[in-house]
Amino acid sequence: xxxxxxxxxxxxxxxxxxxxxxxxxLSTVELTxxxxxxxxxxxxxxxxxxxxxxxxxxxxxxxxTNKPYNINLWVSDHDILPSGLSDDQYDKTAxxxxxxxxxxxxxxxxxxAPFQSRFENQLEVILDIKPKxxxxxxxxxxxxxxxxxxxxxxxxxxxATTLDEALFLEAAGVDMIIASGFEAGGHRPxxxxxxxxxxxxxFVLLQxxxxxxxxxxxxxxxxxxxxxxxxxxxxxxxxxxxxxxxLACDESNALPIxxxxxxSDAAKYTTLSxxxxxxxxxxxxxxxxxxxxxxxxxxxxxxxxxxLVSPLRKAALDQQKWDMILFWGGQIxxxxxxxxxxxxxxxxxxxxxxxxxxxxx
Numbered sequence: 001x002x003x004x005x006x007x008x009x010x011x012x013x014x015x016x017x018x019x020x021x022x023x024x025x026l027s028t029v030e031l032t033x034x035x036x037x038x039x040x041x042x043x044x045x046x047x048x049x050x051x052x053x054x055x056x057x058x059x060x061x062x063x064x065t066n067k068p069y070n071i072n073l074w075v076s077d078h079d080i081l082p083s084g085l086s087d088d089q090y091d092k093t094a095x096x097x098x099x100x101x102x103x104x105x106x107x108x109x110x111x112x113a114p115f116q117s118r119f120e121n122q123l124e125v126i127l128d129i130k131p132k133x134x135x136x137x138x139x140x141x142x143x144x145x146x147x148x149x150x151x152x153x154x155x156x157x158x159x160a161t162t163l164d165e166a167l168f169l170e171a172a173g174v175d176m177i178i179a180s181g182f183e184a185g186g187h188r189p190x191x192x193x194x195x196x197x198x199x200x201x202x203f204v205l206l207q208x209x210x211x212x213x214x215x216x217x218x219x220x221x222x223x224x225x226x227x228x229x230x231x232x233x234x235x236x237x238x239x240x241x242x243x244x245x246x247l248a249c250d251e252s253n254a255l256p257i258x259x260x261x262x263x264s265d266a267a268k269y270t271t272l273s274x275x276x277x278x279x280x281x282x283x284x285x286x287x288x289x290x291x292x293x294x295x296x297x298x299x300x301x302x303x304x305x306x307x308l309v310s311p312l313r314k315a316a317l318d319q320q321k322w323d324m325i326l327f328w329g330g331q332i333x334x335x336x337x338x339x340x341x342x343x344x345x346x347x348x349x350x351x352x353x354x355x356x357x358x359x360x361x
Contacts, residue, residue, distance in 0.1 A: 002230070002356045003349075006216040007239035010175060011133055011155055012068045014039030017229060017348055018218060019341075020243030021045035021072035021135060022186070022252065026328070029057060031251035031341055033064035038345035041133060041239075042067075047074040050118070051125040058129040068132030070157070073122050075139030076191065078115050079278060079301035085111060092298045093308065100288060100324065104315035112300070112307040130154055137189035140172045157218065159189040161198040166209040166217075168192060174215065178241060179206045181221030185244045185330035187281040188272070195280035199272075203235055210236035224332040226351020233352075242348070244330040249341045255317070258327045259339070266322075267333035276313075276326045278305030283326035284333070 007016045019035040021027060021043030032042030044061065046054045054071070061069055090111040101108050123141065126134050127148055134149060135157035149156050159178040160166040169177050180189055181202025188195035200208070202221035209217055219232035220241035232240040247254050248262040261267065261284055272282050273289035279302040283289070292299065299305050316324040338344035 002233055002352060005233070005238040007176065007218065010216065011041055011239075013041050015345075015349055016233070016237075016239035017041070017345065018070065018239055018241040019043045019246045020184075020186070020220065020241050021070055022243070022247060022254075022328075023047045023072070023074070024328075026247065026253045028251060028253045029060040029064050031246060031249060031253075032061060032069050034251055034341035035246065035345060036065045036067040036069045038342055039067075039349070040345055041070055043070040043072060043135070043241075045072045046122065047072065047077060047118075047137075049122070051121045054122060054125045055129060058125075058131065061131075070133035070135050071126060071129075071131045072135045072137065073119060073126065074189075075119060075136050075141055077117050077119050077138075078303060080115055080304065081301070084114055085300065085304055087111065089300065093300050093305075096292065096295060096298045097308065097312070100312055104312060104319055104321065104324070106311055106315050109308055109311055112304040115303060126154070127152065133157060135159070135178070137187070137191075139191045140169055140174065143172065146173055159220075160209065161188055161190045161195070161205070162192065162200065163205070163208045163212060165190070165192050165198075166213050166215075170213050170215045176216045176218055176238070177209065177213065178218045178220050179209050179237070181205055181219075182272070182282075183331040184221030185247070185270070185282050185328050185333075187277070187279050190280075195272075203231065206232065206235050206237055222330065222332045224335055225337075226348050226353070226355055228332075229348055229352045230355040244328075244333050245336055245338065245344055246341060247328065248333070248336050248339065249344060250339050251341045254327075257317070257322065261322065261327045262329050262333050263336060263339075267329060267336075270329060270331050270333070271326075273326060274299045274305070276305065276309050278302035281326075281328065282330060283328045286326045287323040289326055 017040040023045035035042035216238035219237040
């Protein structure tokens with residue numbers, strides 16, 4: 001059967017359907033558990049969380065499901081130079097963004113405080129709680145960490161936006177590789193070259209990696225229904241990872257207006273922008289993303305740009321200035337149909353079943 005793949009065997013799941021793990025407080029225990037309980041692999045994005053928060057979330061996940069789930073971290077969690085953020089850098093960004101702060105009637109924040117990486121401390125919790133699956137973006141943990149995961153029975157999954165990154169991940173010894181196409185919503189997890197130079201589509205990237213890499217591949221980006229899952233499997237993927245369609249479900253922690261926008265006409269238009277976080281990510285096109293295009297060298301490094309924009313985003317939400325906000329979402333959003341995670345999972349399974357049954361017909 002179509003669902004008997006290397007991924008289902010390796011991850012201990014029934015169907016090779018994975019829910020993208022959302023960072024930035026968009027993941028929930030409810031969504032992750034719903035996907036896992038329906039036979040897929042729920043995903044929980046934890047890169048913004050403290051070790052204690054990750055520990056607590058894992059405890060809740062274990063209470064909500066006895067099935068495997070994935071916890072996701074970012075290996076590289078900032079882009080700040082060792083010398084820190086200069087006043088000159090901040091001043092250039094302030095000039096660029098001041099009109100937007102003036103528009104919503106709030107003062108520009110002061111220069112953001114230095115950021116301390118959390119990854120090493122977060123890793124300790126992962127090795128302690130031992131989720132069935134540990135996925136990571138923006139790089140690969142050390143050989144020692146991957147070995148500890150192997151010894152603990154934790155399956156490791158790295159994300160690649162290019163063939164070079166996939167080869168790098170395979171050489172490091174990860175268990176599975178996500179082929180992350182540029183159609184996907186959220187951040188581009190490039191780590192060997194700039195995200196702007198790593199914009200291959202999912203199904204091309206999948207085929208390139210499949211040709212050169214023996215490690216099982218997960219296709220991600222531009223998949224939201226059973227036909228998308230079937231296409232990924234036909235091209236050699238062992239599983240499909242679905243983000244935007246699950247983000248649009250009631251169980252995610254996306255704001256009601258965010259979910260509403262994903263089902264609106266606005267979802268026809270998406271943009272890759274650094275304007276909101278300092279890293280390149282895809283969301284529904286916003287006025288600020290359009291106006292900052294071509295001036296992104298004056299955006300603060302990640303995550304200091306997030307810190308700067310956070311009060312602006314809050315004020316824009318309060319004042320219902322939706323065109324100032326980048327709501328995360330992928331290019332596939334216009335075909336979304338489901339608002340409940342369980343219904344979406346059932347639909348994905350039924351449609352994929354029907355597609356392969358028709359082929360036999």
